[in-house]
Amino acid sequence: MSKAILYLEDGVHFFGEALSFVGESAGEVVFNTSLSGYQEILTDPSYAGQIVVMTYPLIGNYGVNDEDSESSKVHVKGFIVKEFCRHHSNFRATKSLIEYLNEQNILAVEGIDTRALTRHLRVKGAMRGLISTKDFDLNSLAQKIKKVPSMEGADWVKEVTTKEKYIWKNSEDKESKQKYIVAAIDCGIKFNILRILTNKDCEVHVFPSNATVEEINKINPDGIFISNGPGDPAAVGHVKETIRAFLGKKPVFGICLGHQITGLALGGKTFKLKFGHHGANHPVKDLLDNRIGITSQNHGFCVDIDSLNKDDVELIDINLNDQTLEGMRHKKFPVLSFQHHPEAAPGPHDAQYLFDYFIEMMKEYKK
């Protein structure tokens, strides 16, 4: 174990101990309040460019397994916990979390008062931070952190999107009837979205985020899906343009970053939340039937409700904690998007039914 420092851009810092991977790593520091699901969180491409702090203090309890990753690698810039578990226990585990983080060369730090850190981020807002195991000079760290790019205006999508188009295959051998062809624009897509859509009889073609409208139209999709992903939605203008091209022409369904970009495509604006929503306990009210679902969330930006033209856009989901927008649809076109994660992973399955809306839209469209 080597000593490590987490230095925040406002000068506040915490000391802890790093696992075997050492060095320096910087990113936006955010906290996640999920009690379980660290494997999903680590591999969620939406965390690219971020250092994640887990508020639950005991992490690694059930190890890591072969089925629960949300992408093929760990995306976080750093991982901060109170205590890593030294002896995991779960019948599906194939290795320990510590082994996994070491394999993936992730700067992972334990022994930090994560509650104090979380409280600080809550009050001051998410901010840049730098983990170092070799430089403990506060002046030097202060200089280094100035050079870390801000999350606002940053295009992280290009770092995580697929290089090549591919068709998703579920590992379970269940035969997909492939009733619908979906073009998924990969801004950092989570595997569980692909699993669910495929289970719902979709043949999902995953496109790089910069795929052109022509390339997408080549497969003659029944619906366009815009995925979740990292960074500032305003920085990925090309995806906004792609969506615009399909508005009114094909059913469009967006999740998280995909929802934000859809908001921009519909003429709205996005803004950065103070410390974002990262957890699995957010109450969302479905304004269509007034039911409340507990949802999984992971976003630092948000569509500004006031910026939307209410003649075109209907608000359909609202966050009950802070009244921010959680879902919207177009009044004339088959366009639907959600800020939260109906695919969960990790988190409750309360909102999984929303995928059916997308299927419905495509069914309608095919008629």
Add this chain to the structure above:
Amino acid sequence: MPKRTDIKKILLLGSGPIVIGQACEFDYSGTQACKSLREEGYEIVLVNSNPATIMTDPEFADHTYVEPLTPEFVEYIIKKEKPDAILPTLGGQTALNIAMKLCENGVLEKNKVKMLGADYEVIKKAEDRECFKKAVQKIGLDVPRSAFAYNIVEARKAAEQIGFPVIVRASYTLGGTGGGFAYNMEDLEKVAALGIESSMIGEILIEESIIGWKEYELEVMRDHKDNVVIVCSIENLDPMGVHTGDSITVAPAQTLTDREYQNMRDAALAIIREIGVETGGSNVQFAINPLDGRMVVIEMNPRVSRSSALASKATGFPIAKFAAKLAVGYSLDEIQNDITKETPASFEPTIDYCVIKIPRFTFEKFPEAKDILGVQMKSVGETMAIGRTFKEALQKGLRGLEIGHVGLDNKLDYSAISEEKVQHRLEEPNASRIFYIKYALQKGWGVEKVAQVSRIDIWFIAHIKQILDLENTIKESFEKEKNISTSLLRKAKEYGFSDVQLAKLMKSSELEIRKVRKERGVIATFKLVDTCAAEFEAYTPYFYSTYETEDEAVIQIAKTATENGKKKKCIMILGGGPNRIGQGIEFDYCCCHAAFALNELGYDAIMVNSNPETVSTDYDISDRLYFEPLTFEDVMNIIDIEKPDGVIVQFGGQTPLNLAHKLNQAGVPIIGTSVESIDLAENREKFSELINSLGLKQPANGSAYSTAEAVTIAERIGYPVLARPSYVLGGRAMKIVYNQKALLSFIEEAAEVSEGQPILIDKFLNDAIELDVDAIADGKETFVAGVMEHIENAGIHSGDSACSLPPHSISDHLIKQVKDHTCKIAQALKVIGLLNIQYAIKDDEIYVLEVNPRASRTAPYVSKATGNPLAKIAAQVMTGRKLAEYNLSNDHIEKIKHFAVKECVLPFSKFSGVDVVLGPEMKSTGEVMGIADDFGEAFAKSQIAAGASLPKKGKVLISVRDEDKSAVVRIAKKLDAMKFSIVATLGTASLLKKEKIEVEQIQLTPDGKTDLNQILEMIKNDQIDLLINTPSGERSQSHMALMRASANLHNVPIITTLQGADAAVKGIEFMQNKEFKVKSLQEYFQMKNKVKSQDQKVCS
């Protein structure tokens, strides 16, 4: 939808006396419900027979009935009060069962009373195992293989099909009564027979054994719009096979991946929807096969439960309060989360700490019962501990248990324990298994082996190994350097090691470690319990300690002080810790009242307690709540940051009193009666001098520091003697000793109970009447709040004795003398606050037995019986107010027009093979009160409420010792006149025959002794309706023990004293000739919320 306006008056049922499996968690839930519904403007009618509860305080409901919790009495109350609705889901199984009965017999429909929370069909579906199983399978979930049986033949057939081992569960019981394991046919027949008998409907379930599987529980809330949230997940350390109430449990679940947890969550949601619990809290239990992850549903409770209380305290989410609001029509999004104030209740709490619950057992009180754990619950209390890690929480919890452990310590020397013993103690679940895990590891067992043998998940074992490894590191480091580094010291504290533990490892003292620790800056920090892992600002001051960098309590105290211009004066109340026999809800009642009373005077009240079942650990009772073990170290850590203006140690029972000395020495400002006075009352020699100097009498006595001394004293004062260790509560290890041999064996036992303290030996006053007196003194004046006459003889622990307030057979002249004595003693001891004195009256002479300058177990009962809030007045007096400022008069006892009879409830049915005879060591778990204008009526009510209703007719079995033979004639004559038939043993029978009383005599065996088998047969065949048996000396105690045990098992009321028999006769007289009346406390004491209606006669 906002609240319902079609209902105005709601009947709330409590859960009655504290019994194993149903404790003060329902006082907590009921109190929350009362507050929350009155807040909404509903008129509340409350029924609970337990006077020790907070909820039965007249200010918590509009109409408070301390009446028996039976369908009949609740019906009387319904007829009188005409409520619009009944809320049965917050009073445990007792309330639920009564509501079911009232529904079945049409009372609810006839009186147009709606059922809130869950209706009949829902409860039936959840509680009836067959219905439940069908419902669960219908929605595609898995359950263990099982079959029902209603007789032994069916049971055998079912077990053959399922395969051994099997679990037998009886339907409609609480705390797993009447359940058990069967490994073969022979076992099965025994367990099945017991189960069929204890089930309300004679039904048992025989089930595939899933012993050793991982056990989980989810707490679920649902509103009428079908919004459902999970409040908390709980994982049991003890795998399947140990009742959840007896298991060490951890929140949140630790070893489930998100995928598995979400599957479980989906299942819980599907179940609550399928069963149809309309609104409120429920819990669902699951088991998971650790090898392949197969998940089966075990059971659900369609009501607030013990786990709900735990989940509330573990997360800060007030389940009962919200359940009450949901029941009257609110939806989750319409209720605000108290803690964050800005987010709604429709969210799922997330926590950033680890919570552990450890049950507290009381096997030492029942030496005949083994400390083996199974599906029937045996624990009497629990403690909860919060830490940032499992290791910290575990060690805090173990020291918070107050059973002499200072953490995961080395009470036994592992090297002296055999491999076989370790193996056995790990295999068979028992009360000290957690320590044997450590002993096994110390003996060099690998974590895998320990996990395999105990079937406890390796995750837990590995954490215990980490604690052990650190302990060894500390030891080695200390041996090498005669010191340990600051970083190691800090790590030890992060791992939850107490200062005492460290002192033992480093051959130092607790105070020295504390000093060094503070010098090096290794000090406890306090974190907030906020339901949201710090995501939102929290406004609720609910703290736990840990060793981190930021202290939120300090921040909050400073912030409030700045806002108010200065720090408000604050007083700290030390609570009672985990419930145990002799110390439970009564003391929590006092602590809560102290908090209310201090608030009234403008102080901030600071509560410290470690018992999750209590009302005192509800975050809105005090201004700041610290959920911490009640040890010197943990309390001092709080005192260091709070710097209270006063600390109250006399309300929490023996727990805080045991700390008083050390706190006093550390300069803590203890308010009320001084520590010196408390000591004086405990120190026999000094106390005797005091009593003599006041011209009062005491039974001859002495204190012995050695065996020889004890023998000499006993010979001087003459046998029988009452022997006991000093500084104990609940008469722990107290015994009536008849001869020297018994005395010697007592001394051996007592050595374990009070180390280094003398043994107290008193002359035992045969056949004296015992009185209990509760009083409040302000240093000058004394107010005698209650004089209670025991219905049992002196020598039976006051906590186990039925008693009457006011006394029913003592002359006013003697009462006046008793009051004078009390005032004298209070003055001499300079008592400020509460005082309890026990007196014995023999031949019109008053003897002082015991003085306790602290809150007594009877304080809440006296408050309910007299209408004077004892604890509240006492707390205010302790801050310097004078009794003269209250409108109190010392002749109020003579003016009381009613009788309030307290009766105790015993746990004997939970410990098979244990004799039901009472003695000087307290054995009861709870109490009830019967209140009426007539003594007979009050006594009869108390018996009904305690579950042993007196018979109106039938057969009485009388067998009394020789000394009582002449007196029993009087009782037999009355019973005869009341048309009871009488059966008696030889001696008694011949005497009764002489008096021309018709009596059937028990046969004799060929060798001329009473045929015990005939008696047992009669009891078993329900031929006996009342048993009067006064045991003599030691020999006869064991002789008749079997008879009493059998009577207890078959629910035959047992009377073991002549006074008790007299009272029973009066009760039966009443029942034969008059009708029961129900009357609320508000009517008895003409309180503000007085009701207009007159006493209403109801049928019995």
